Amino acid sequence: MEEPPLREEEEEEEEEGDECGPEGALGKSPFQLTAEDVYDISYVIGRELMALGSDPRVTQLQFKIVRVLEMLETLVNEGNLVVEELRMERDSLRKEVEGLRTEGSAAVQEVNLGPDKMVVDLTDPNRPRFTLQELRDVLQERNKLKSQLMVVQEELQCYKSGLIPPREGLGGRRQKDTLVSRTSNASSNKEEKTIIRKLLGEGKKNKKCFSILSWAILGSLAAWTPHRITCGWPL
Amino acid sequence: MAKKTYDLLFKLLLIGDSGVGKTCVLFRFSDDAFNTTFISTIGIDFKIKTVELQGKKIKLQIWDTAGQERFHTITTSYYRGAMGIMLVYDITNGKSFENISKWLRNIDEHANEDVERMLLGNKCDMDDKRVVPKGKGEQIAREHGIRFFETSAKVNINIEKAFLTLAEDILRKTPVKEPNSENVDISSGGGVTGWKSKCC
Numbered sequence: 204m205e206e207p208p209l210r211e212e213e214e215e216e217e218e219e220g221d222e223c224g225p226e227g228a229l230g231k232s233p234f235q236l237t238a239e240d241v242y243d244i245s246y247v248i249g250r251e252l253m254a255l256g257s258d259p260r261v262t263q264l265q266f267k268i269v270r271v272l273e274m275l276e277t278l279v280n281e282g283n284l285v286v287e288e289l290r291m292e293r294d295s296l297r298k299e300v301e302g303l304r305t306e307g308s309a310a311v312q313e314v315n316l317g318p319d320k321m322v323v324d325l326t327d328p329n330r331p332r333f334t335l336q337e338l339r340d341v342l343q344e345r346n347k348l349k350s351q352l353m354v355v356q357e358e359l360q361c362y363k364s365g366l367i368p369p370r371e372g373l374g375g376r377r378q379k380d381t382l383v384s385r386t387s388n389a390s391s392n393k394e395e396k397t398i399i400r401k402l403l404g405e406g407k408k409n410k411k412c413f414s415i416l417s418w419a420i421l422g423s424l425a426a427w428t429p430h431r432i433t434c435g436w437p438l
Numbered sequence: 439m440a441k442k443t444y445d446l447l448f449k450l451l452l453i454g455d456s457g458v459g460k461t462c463v464l465f466r467f468s469d470d471a472f473n474t475t476f477i478s479t480i481g482i483d484f485k486i487k488t489v490e491l492q493g494k495k496i497k498l499q500i501w502d503t504a505g506q507e508r509f510h511t512i513t514t515s516y517y518r519g520a521m522g523i524m525l526v527y528d529i530t531n532g533k534s535f536e537n538i539s540k541w542l543r544n545i546d547e548h549a550n551e552d553v554e555r556m557l558l559g560n561k562c563d564m565d566d567k568r569v570v571p572k573g574k575g576e577q578i579a580r581e582h583g584i585r586f587f588e589t590s591a592k593v594n595i596n597i598e599k600a601f602l603t604l605a606e607d608i609l610r611k612t613p614v615k616e617p618n619s620e621n622v623d624i625s626s627g628g629g630v631t632g633w634k635s636k637c638c
Contacts (some may be wrong), residue, residue, distance in 0.1 A: 335511060335512065338480075338481060338512065339481070339512050342481040342482055342512065346482070346483070346484060349484070350484075353486060357443065
């Protein structure tokens with residue numbers, strides 16, 4: 204695993220300390236002491252106590268010194284554990300920061316594409332997918348179908364109310380001509396006739412309701428759509 | 439001669455901020471009903487209602503626009519051809535009133551010059567939440583020389599009156615041309631659109 208640069212520096216310092224021998228431990232910063240250093244210190248102190256001879260006062264002091272050294276050992280071990288934990292936490296935070304930094308720079312790059320650009324999250328199921336033109340087309344089609352439905356409903360009403368005698372029916376030759384000549388959208392024309400035929404039966408003649416309703420409403424609706432796709436409105 | 443289902447066809451348009459109640463105003467007029475759930479209109483929708491004025495059957499084709507800015511380019515393409523435009527604001531929403539000038543500018547830019555305009559202050563049943571005094575609505579309408587009504591689609595105040603008045607104003611401007619037995623004059627421009635029983 205890659206060591207962060209700071210860590211390396213610290214280790215170098217430690218190595219330098221080792222070079223100075225057991226006495227070197229006494230010259231170290233208390234915050235950099237290791238258990239090893241404490242053992243070095245106790246070795247140095249022990250050696251000097253031995254040199255003092257077997258005076259009972261020295262022996263008594265020796266017990267206290269040993270106790271203090273043990274306490275120091277515990278504190279150093281504890282401290283080092285905490286330092287290790289902090290190091291791990293620092294490393295993970297560092298990774299997190301780097302991750303955020305890459306994301307951030309990516310976002311900055313997007314922004315740099317232009318002031319009116321938008322970032323789209325491709326994993327978002329509700330992300331924008333359709334263009335305004337597509338929406339416009341769908342709405343026009345919806346409104347056209349809605350008007351066709353109205354035509355048929357009104358026509359049905361004509362029949363129900365007896366405005367058109369059933370025997371007369373619909374679909375005269377003249378009407379077909381009218382529709383074809385007026386409506387450029389042949390497919391919708393066919394569709395429309397099919398609906399009418401289904402509802403009212405073919406081959407019968409009536410130029411009353413149909414011609415008025417169907418193309419008057421359709422024509423007027425179509426004439427108002429922004430692109431006038433279905434012209435058919437006599438000028 | 440074919441039996442007419444209507445004598446004249448008037449195209450009306452509803453505009454105004456999102457949520458002011460355009461769809462509800464139209465729904466009250468066309469179906470005499472009211473729905474409290476708010477469903478934002480997508481782009482453009484229409485309803486048809488036939489009324490009788492001065493002995494004439496007038497088919498009103500009423501286009502309901504989405505107030506949201508994102509539909510702006512779609513809705514403005516329907517201004518052209520409208521013979522009457524109802525500009526709706528919400529008396530409990532100050533912003534919707536402030537935006538009236540913006541909507542009026544839209545009309546100037548996109549609608550026919552002779553379009554009949556009308557201002558509606560909707561939700562007048564909610565007097566406890568009112569932030570736009572009636573006088574302010576009247577004043578701005580006066581300044582622009584247009585009619586003004588306070589309406590409530592919810593409790594049905596002035597809805598029919600507003601539509602009928604607008605239709606009457608359009609009818610007044612309509613050249614009186616008695617159709618002959620076979621033809622009704624059709625003008626696809628801004629004028630009255632009728633029907634023809636014979637092919638061109």
